[in-house]
Amino acid sequence: MIQIENVYKSFTLHNQGGAEIPVMAGASLRVSPGECVALTGNSGAGKSTLMRMIYGNYLAQSGRILVGGTDVASAAPREIIALRRKTLGHVSQFLRVVPRVPTLEVVAEPLRALGRPRAEALGRARDLLSRLNIPETLWGLSPTTFSGGEQQRVNIARGFAHPYPALLLDEPTASLDAMNRETVLALIEEAKARGAAIVGIFHDAPARDRVADRVMDVAAFTPAKAA
Numbered sequence: 196m197i198q199i200e201n202v203y204k205s206f207t208l209h210n211q212g213g214a215e216i217p218v219m220a221g222a223s224l225r226v227s228p229g230e231c232v233a234l235t236g237n238s239g240a241g242k243s244t245l246m247r248m249i250y251g252n253y254l255a256q257s258g259r260i261l262v263g264g265t266d267v268a269s270a271a272p273r274e275i276i277a278l279r280r281k282t283l284g285h286v287s288q289f290l291r292v293v294p295r296v297p298t299l300e301v302v303a304e305p306l307r308a309l310g311r312p313r314a315e316a317l318g319r320a321r322d323l324l325s326r327l328n329i330p331e332t333l334w335g336l337s338p339t340t341f342s343g344g345e346q347q348r349v350n351i352a353r354g355f356a357h358p359y360p361a362l363l364l365d366e367p368t369a370s371l372d373a374m375n376r377e378t379v380l381a382l383i384e385e386a387k388a389r390g391a392a393i394v395g396i397f398h399d400a401p402a403r404d405r406v407a408d409r410v411m412d413v414a415a416f417t418p419a420k421a422a
């Protein structure tokens with residue numbers, strides 16, 4: 196489902212005389228449906244960079260990043276937008292939403308964008324918001340004024356609304372209380388059970404041990420310091 200082949204990435208520092216810093220070389224990884232692979236490695240090893248390349252936010256200089264048959268490394272922007280809508284979900288700790296849209300609509304939006312009926316999309320949103328303990332009194336309000344933890348849970352609900360075949364999880368359990376953390380782990384397990392291929396960064400080691408089938412240390416892809 197997710198297949199990374201021999202990816203190379205460097206950053207060009209335009210404010211430092213155009214210096215080129217290689218950060219990843221020979222990155223390869225294959226994630227099957229129903230499998231969760233956790234990226235590990237020291238701070239600065241390149242976990243976030245690899246996730247951003249899979250999502251199409253950072254461009255790989257060479258190699259292939261196949262997600263459900265689309266090569267993110269060479270796809271046109273509109274192909275990446277379609278991929279993100281149908282196939283590739285992304286759950287981070289941070290909520291970015293259009294102001295003034297009610298929480299229920301924010302969570303239902305990924306399903307509405309795929310043309311799912313309004314009643315079905317809102318039903319799914321209600322189910323997820325209840326499971327993640329967002330009080331019903333907040334559902335009609337925009338989440339922009341919510342607490343950090345509430346915004347994080349709204350973002351998780353939104354990220355799990357559509358059953359994406361591929362999912363990227365960036366510290367999905369960070370700063371959650373025990374009960375909500377348990378719900379998120381259950382959502383991840385359900386996504387695996389329905390066949391989602393998942394790549395995640397989990398600083399929460401017990402969470403990683405529970406949901407990850409394999410661990411990939413990205414230090415293996417760090418270019419030799421002399422290069």
Ligand SMILES: Nc1ncnc2c1ncn2[C@@H]1O[C@H](COP(=O)(O)OP(=O)(O)OP(=O)(O)O)[C@@H](O)[C@H]1O
Nearest residue numbers: 206207216218236237238239240241242243244245
């Ligand atoms: N936009 C950028 N421009 C220049 N260098 C960058 C950029 N993004 C990341 N880097 C560099 O790439 C390397 C990998 O960073 P990355 O954020 O992927 O590491 P990480 O493993 O996710 O670290 P952490 O666990 O601290 O989040 C670092 O040396 C970082 O400085």
